[in-house]
Amino acid sequence: MRIISLAIAGFLASLAGSAFAADAVVNDVSVETINWSGAYIGGVAGYGWDRNTYNYGFSSVDFNSNGFVGGVTAGYNWQRGQVVFGVEGDFSYADMKGSALEVPFVAPCGIEGCTAEINWFGTGRARVGYAFENFLPYLTGGFAVGHVKGSADLGACGFVSCDYSETRWGWAAGAGVEWAMNQKLSFKAEYLHVDLGSPSFSTLNPPDPSTDRINFDTVRIGINYHF
Secondary structure, three states: OHHHHHHHHHHHHHHHHHHHHHHHHHHOOOOOOOOOOEEEEEEEEEEEEEEEEEEEOOEEEEEEEEEEEEEEEEEEEEEEOOEEEEEEEEEEEEEEEEEEOOOOOOOOOOOOOEEEEEEEEEEEEEEEEEOEOOEEEEEEEEEEEEEEEEEOOHHHHOOOOOEEEEEEEEEEEEEEEEEEOOOOEEEEEEEEEEEOOOOOOOOOOOOOOEEOOOEEEEEEEEEEEEO
16 A cells, blocks of 8 residues: 555656646746745645554454545745755544454454544644755654544453543654645645554453554645645
């Protein structure tokens, strides 16, 4: 999936470059020089996916969770020559869900089954890019926070509620491309990897069951308005 996301970003970048060239040829004038410095707000939407691993004793169960992600973003850029530095924050609703029922009775997902959800997440990140006029590829990284939920078989937790529901902190990193149509409006495509660590099941017989780290990936497209 990461290869697919990078391919999408590259494809969108090529489209942006083609549109830039076509505009210059059609109008036979130089394209407006873009200065990336300043504040902006915008929105993003896309797709997220995760690979969940629940463990119990010597057995483990893997299953996927995936779904829509989308929200709002805001940031500020400083441009020095062609190098652009920035800070950006975003908050997204997430509908990433997955479940598994392993038969015959593979703990901890063989009776009631297992579930995993990511309900929302946000990030605060630094960005650094290199501007080619109105085209800006960039790298980004910083902290992340999100709410995760999950459940396993009741018997695996000592016959009490066998689940977790936590707001967790972690980190995020990725890359993207942004294309400015003019000084006020830009479009972007971005890949982001988010790590929220390992939540703990409520259980009477720790350390079983347990879950591996919650690492999920997103591919998002967005639009920004620059002040």
